[in-house]
Amino acid sequence: MISVAIVDDQPLIRAGLRMAVESQPDLRLAGEGADGAEAIALARAHRPDVMLLDVRMPGVDGIRAVPGILAAAPATRVVMLTTFDLDEYVYAALRAGASAFLLKDAGPEQIIAAIRQVAGGDLLLAPALTRRLVEEYVARAPHATDDGRLAALTERERDVLAALAQGLSNVEIGARLHVSEGTVKTHVSRILSKLGLRDRVQAVIAAYELGLVVPGGGHPPR
Known part of the structure; x- marks a missing residue:
């Protein structure tokens, strides 16, 4: 219940x-x-x-x-x-x-x-609405910068976090990265734990704040 x-x-x-x-x-x-x-x-x-x-x-x-x-x-x-x-x-x-x-x-x-x-805790609620709100929030915040927290994540965990920020579900992330849905859930759990985050919405905010993705859903220029 x-x-x-x-x-x-x-x-x-x-x-x-x-x-x-x-x-x-x-x-x-x-x-x-x-x-x-x-x-x-x-x-x-x-x-x-x-x-x-x-x-x-x-x-x-x-x-x-x-x-x-x-x-x-x-x-x-x-x-x-x-x-x-x-x-x-x-x-x-x-x-x-x-x-x-x-x-x-x-x-x-x-x-x-x-x-x-x-x-x-699986999907972002109303993904399009939530993404717009997050992007507007980030646009009002100080310039995105990596404060060292990304160093705690593996390369695969960074890929999963970036996909989360683009509004993908666990199933969609698994298909993109060629791993099972269960593996994605494990990665998400570890990301939240390592970054001290409550849930996926907070993970999306962190991805923008750390410069892992940019408003519009893309990756930052290299």
Whole structure:
């Protein structure tokens, strides 16, 4: 069972998300909240696998709540709910530790698939949206530079990290590198451990920050 918490200040949004969660036998509602303070309390009390968290709420907003949520429940995957696919406030959530982003107008099937994907840690949620957000985030950050962390990775791990940053799934990475999906998962796990990263979204950010790939999905010039 995947436990899911829902935090949004709009009752109708919460109701729609609740219905989507409760319609599935493998999903369980862990609780609901209406602001960031309640989100942190939910994380501390229930430690949900996934938290659907609105970006803009009165009081403590979603972005400011993320660090508190992860401090209370480090294993929780935070999915930010946003109205616009390039909401400027979402960029800060990347560094705060959010795992993924979901548009509020997504249909029930998308919501359910998103929850399962982020809980499984396999695919970046909404890859096109996430890549655009990451690239915009990186464009606003200082110039990409290798601070020595890449030295900890093998050549194959660097190839896998670059492929992650281009939005490829484990299956697609395996096909490109001629290795099994299981081998790719092992490489991804080692990359996250060596670089001290939470998940694949954070790995994508690191790939851009370290200059391993450049906005647009390509490799930097040699």
